[in-house]
């Protein structure tokens with residue numbers, strides 16, 4: 001892929017931004033075409049720290065994957081050699097309160113970008129090294145009991161409108177390989193954390209609430225288990241898949257770091273207390289509040305990433321504890337970024353999600 005142009009959809013979101021930083025530095029001949037609608041979770045300010053050399057290989061195009069004419073124009077204006085498709089509505093709680101946007105962007109939007117990619121690939125003479133990498137989630141597999149792991153052949157069994165929409169999009173991506181031969185690959189990754197994550201997800205939400213001495217909301221009994229992966233380890237896996245992954249295949253990606261939510265929150269409290277050493281304030285653990293559970297809340301996710309390890313030689317480089325320290329330090333060093341994403345929309349969401357939990361009446365809006 002030397003000197004190639006990679007189209008990154010959703011490049012202004014959490015994982016997309018980290019991916020762009022990572023690739024521009026790890027692959028000095030690649031160019032990135034970043035196509036993003038700049039929804040509440042997408043931020044151009046994320047690229048403030050790109051070096052001028054990296055910035056010269058990053059082109060931003062403002063656009064929405066839901067609109068066929070916009071996507072067609074993108075491919076008419078640019079030649080692309082590979083695609084990493086991140087753009088999505090990504091938050092389970094938002095999908096519970098407003099599922100339709102998830103169908104529009106994750107299912108219809110993915111179909112539009114996939115279909116336009118097929119025509120682009122065909123027009124260019126079906127190059128063999130072209131890849132469409134669809135970035136999906138382990139949540140498509142549903143919930144595990146106390147034993148076992150998700151493998152690539154585990155049947156899909158999604159619980160939330162978010163995971164159902166991702167599952168539907170995965171099926172379209174696989175169908176385009178089988179039906180038309182488009183060289184697609186699906187990756188199913190566990191929960192990411194790290195810099196630039198929008199503070200509606202557990203880890204950044206808890207960091208910000210500790211900083212502001214606000215309640216730390218834990219759904220249900222706090223014993224739901226997630227597998228956590230530092231975002232740069234995910235980006236590294238995606239580069240390997242893009243370069244060496246086999247078309248038509250799926251790859252599971254995980255951090256070998258299963259933790260109960262309450263353990264994650266305790267760790268964050270202790271890390272921040274050690275760094276802030278604030279006089280006159282008790283330990284942050286006192287802010288923990290158990291709140292109404294998420295409906296359809298999956299109990300446990302755990303990934304067997306053996307295929308990626310044995311076929312492509314990938315393994316995570318950050319332990320959960322080391323990654324969490326890097327993450328906490330990043331948020332402490334970026335108060336301006338935090339202020340810039342805590343817009344009216346952010347406050348509206350916090351009121352909607354947590355006040356309705358207080359009243360015990362979550363409903364679609």
Ligand code: NAD
Nearest residue numbers: 010012013014015037038039041042064065087088090192
């Ligand atoms: P995010 O919400 O931070 O970013 C999503 C990006 O997509 C934003 O920049 C947003 O502006 C853009 N976008 C949304 N709708 C769009 C549209 N209609 N057209 C164009 N752009 C649009 O999400 P994230 O956490 O970075 O996740 C990225 C991808 O990775 C998603 O597909 C998600 O399902 C998947 N994933 C995320 C995780 C995780 O833990 N965050 C884990 C596994 C897989």
Ligand code: TYD
Nearest residue numbers: 092191200201202203217218219224226261
């Ligand atoms: P989240 O970060 O929303 O990711 P996902 O739902 O995709 O796994 O949530 C991670 C876990 O944390 C999940 O089990 C729900 C829980 N959670 C809370 O307990 N409180 C919260 O305020 C949030 C946002 C999540």
